[in-house]
Amino acid sequence: MNIGQLASKAGVNPQTIRYYEREGILPAPARRAGSNYRDYSETTLETLGFIKNAQAAGFKLSQIHQILVASARHDSNCDEVQRMIRQRRAEVAEKLRTLHAFQRTLSKMEQACQENAVDGCCPTLRLLHATGKANQ
Numbered sequence: 001m002n003i004g005q006l007a008s009k010a011g012v013n014p015q016t017i018r019y020y021e022r023e024g025i026l027p028a029p030a031r032r033a034g035s036n037y038r039d040y041s042e043t044t045l046e047t048l049g050f051i052k053n054a055q056a057a058g059f060k061l062s063q064i065h066q067i068l069v070a071s072a073r074h075d076s077n078c079d080e081v082q083r084m085i086r087q088r089r090a091e092v093a094e095k096l097r098t099l100h101a102f103q104r105t106l107s108k109m110e111q112a113c114q115e116n117a118v119d120g121c122c123p124t125l126r127l128l129h130a131t132g133k134a135n136q
Contacts, residue, residue: 006040010048017048025051025065059088 007014020026026047029038047068054064063084070080109124116123 001040001045003038003040006045006048009045011052012048020048020051023061023065025061025068057088058092059084063088 001009003014003017007017010017017026021028026044029040029044031037032039050068051061051064054067055061059067067081067084109127112123112127
């Protein structure tokens with residue numbers, strides 16, 4: 001199948017496929033005899049499905065590439081993939097901690113605005129302006 005057909009079946013943009021090829025995530029396709037057209041196999045379609053599933057699980061492309069390399073080795077076992085899963089879970093946990101801190105700060109700002117608005121001047125704006133000066 002050509003790149004347009006593959007992209008349509010996989011639900012991705014043709015540029016995404018080309019990018020994955022440049023980055024080595026997808027192998028270079030065979031070329032059709034007598035032309036320079038790329039000829040993709042069902043295996044490539046399956047790999048694109050794997051990539052999308054891994055992205056949905058939160059893996060970065062570099063991690064997906066490592067998993068694909070590990071799965072291509074017939075002597076590989078789950079230890080390497082399990083290590084990557086634990087690493088990704090730790091990264092996600094750290095991001096969640098950061099997001100929760102943002103959420104607490106925003107809640108405090110909102111509460112301060114509701115409780116302390118005086119003369120049409122928002123206390124949060126005063127605080128943010130003062131913080132900006134302190135960081136200069």
